[in-house]
Amino acid sequence: MPLGTFAQDIQDASQDPYAPQQVSCTDEVRVRDASSGLSPLVKDRRELRLEQVVGSLGTYLERTNLSGFDVPDYLSKLSGKNAPVVGFAVSGGGSQSGLGGLGLWQAFDGRHPPGGGFMTVSTLASNDYPTIEELRNNINFSTNYNTGMTGNSTQYITKFVEIAGAKAELGYPVFVADVFGQFFGQYLPESWRFKSFSDVAGPDTSFSRGTGPMPILLLSEIINGTSPSIEWIQFPGPASFNLTSYEVTPLEFGSWAGGRVQAFLPTKWLGTAMNGGEPQASNSCVVGFDKFTLIQGSTANAFNFWFVDGWYDIPLFAKRDIVVPEDQEENQQVELVNITVSAFDMLFSDAMWATYPNPFESFTEELTGVEELLLAIPLRPLIVPERSVDFIIALDATSDAEYNWVNGTNLINTARTAAEGNIPFPQIPSTAATMVNLNLIRFPTFFGCNQTSEPNSDVPLLLYMPMAPWTQYTNYTYKTSSFTDHQFDLVMDNIFQMATFGESGLDPDWPACLACAVIKKSVLREEMELPSVCGGCFERHCWDGKEDDVEVTEEERDAKPILVPDLSFEKWNQTWYSKDMGTSSGVGNSTDGPVTGTANKALNPWGVTIWITVSSDMEFIGVM
Secondary structure: OOOHHHHOOOOOHHHOOOOOEEEOOOOOOOOEEHHHOOOHHHHHHHHHHHHHHHHHHHHHHHHOOOOOOOHHHHHHOOOOOOOOOEEEEEOOOHHHHHHHHHHHHHHHOOOOOOOOOOHHHHHHHHOOOOOHHHHHHHOOOOOOOOOOOOOOHHHHHHHHHHHHHHHHHOOOOOOHHHHHHHHHHHHOOHHHOOOEHHHHHOOOOHHHHOOOOEEEEEEEEEOOOOOOEEOOEEOOOOOOOOOOEEEEOOOEEEEOOOOOOOEEEEHHHOOOOEEOOEEOOOOOEEEOOOEHHHHHHHHHOOHHHHHHHHHHOOOOOOOOOOOOOOOOOOOHHHHHHHHHHHHHOOOHHHHOOEEEOOOOOOOOOOOOOOOOOOOOOOOHHHOOHHHOOOEEEEEEOOOOOHHHOOOOHHHHHHHHHHHHOOOOOOOOOOOHHHHHHOOOOOOOEEEOOOOOOOOOOOOOEEEEEEOOOOOOOOOOOOOOOOOOHHHHHHHHHHHHHHHOOOOOOOOOOHHHHHHHHHHHHHHHHOOOOOOOHHHHHHHHHEOOOOOOOOOOOHHHHOOOOOOOOOOOHHHHHHHHOOOOOOOOOOOOOOOOOOOOOOHHHOOOHHHHEEEEEEEEEEEEEEEO
16 A cells, blocks of 8 residues: 555544654753662652652561561651662563563552453553453453554554655655554554654653553664575574663663763653754754654554564564565465565565664664674663662563573573673572473572672572463463453453462462562661561572472473462363353453452562563564
8 A cells, every 4th residue: 555545534633643743852852871879859859759669568578477577667667768669570471471570460450359571561551550340340351452442453453544644745764663553553552543652651640650560572673784584584683782782761762881871861752863962952852753653553553573483483583594485375474574574665675664763863872783683671771770679579571491491591592691790689590491490480489689788789699480281271372462351351360360379378478478578678777677577488488509400301391380280281271162152242240250369468569660671582673
């Protein structure tokens, strides 16, 4: 479809809700050097959030029954500057990580009544951090985001191409991310379909009031003609500290140490032509480039890996060349790319990336190549020393191992790259075999317990939460694009059981153990003693430093549900498809919900969460 076929429908592209707007510049349109630390705006917002944390922390700790611990005395020592800082990281992994993250939010949200990558963060932030019940009342997860309500993918894609055309009319490049991101508009409130990511920081939002955490999306970089490729499909290379990894928050876009860029620009002004850290023209700056759906599309379009994985059924990070098959016109992802290519007159291989105008022109030195992204858990923003994070909860829903389960590879790679950059990080097992053999990919496990036992330690305590089967086989493909109410409930139940240690039936002290992790570093900073229960918690749930590199057996790779070990995949699969087939009869009205319990009344760390991050699904941005 040529561009002209929809250009006539756009009376004035500059007024179209998807098109960026030209405005006069303000003094805030400046690139700042990352070496200056957190920006004043981020520092102010952090302090505001921490003040809210102190209030929530008291309620949370009273619920966890920390016997012998003087909660009022502890709270009296805290302020907006020294309260515990908690981060939550949701891995890439498509709908596995998306629903997994929502499940953790549900299990740990004190507002939520008892009950069992990117979708998590963007959906929560745009909906102003609701409960999952509120979210399900507004979103129909049974609608296939690849085809829409009608099921006609061509019409569905063409509609979004026409919307993106307004941006092209103004001379901005349009790519698959512009179109694909709009697929996920169904997870946004209607009023947010054309809003910007920076609008999360607008007036009267949970974020601006300090009652919601800072959402951070993580993108990696492709440089056309420089990055490595499999045939014509480009990708980053081996995990490295020197990989340019871009953060997008409602306040800033940029990168910390490592890679080609160590600088930030206010997110609101993305798209503005910059030179030497200042606007090229003081009367010509851009707002509205950072559309929420574009950011969503940038974090979700892993087309290169989808094609390799889907066409050849080989691991996403295989180190061998391939020949791309020609007969793939019926592939839904291929159709999306082809329609975009036809509409905007570009090469198939170039259309797969989200390309952002480079705000760092002449500001940072050009360094060599980009490296492969094998860091699907977005821990990098949380371990930046400037953020001083005390405790990190990391959900791993990647598919590194057979049967779409995790094996700890991404956690291990993060530790290695942190060591390259001398960034404090907990000690992690050196091999995936150890992670599997010691069941570290089956149960929530703390890392860094000994390293965080000194008052001045700059190492964060880490709780690794692998997407493992507890009551359900949740290793569905990362490309699953719709869920019936029944299927949604099964996923929520599995995450609930993992987060609560089987509703704390496997360890009655688990709520207290989680509270110990939240307060550990701040308690030591204030020279107080940890509650007596904490010692036993960390002894039971911390990795003890042992390694086991024995080759993993086939049986160990084929995990069974922890709470129902006799449940075979074949039998479970019948229950997955047994109810609510097709389009759901209602939104969020399931009557056969998950196992209910009371454990999550004590599991409420979200009230004290400062940062929440999500990784791209191994997808990339090109910087112009």
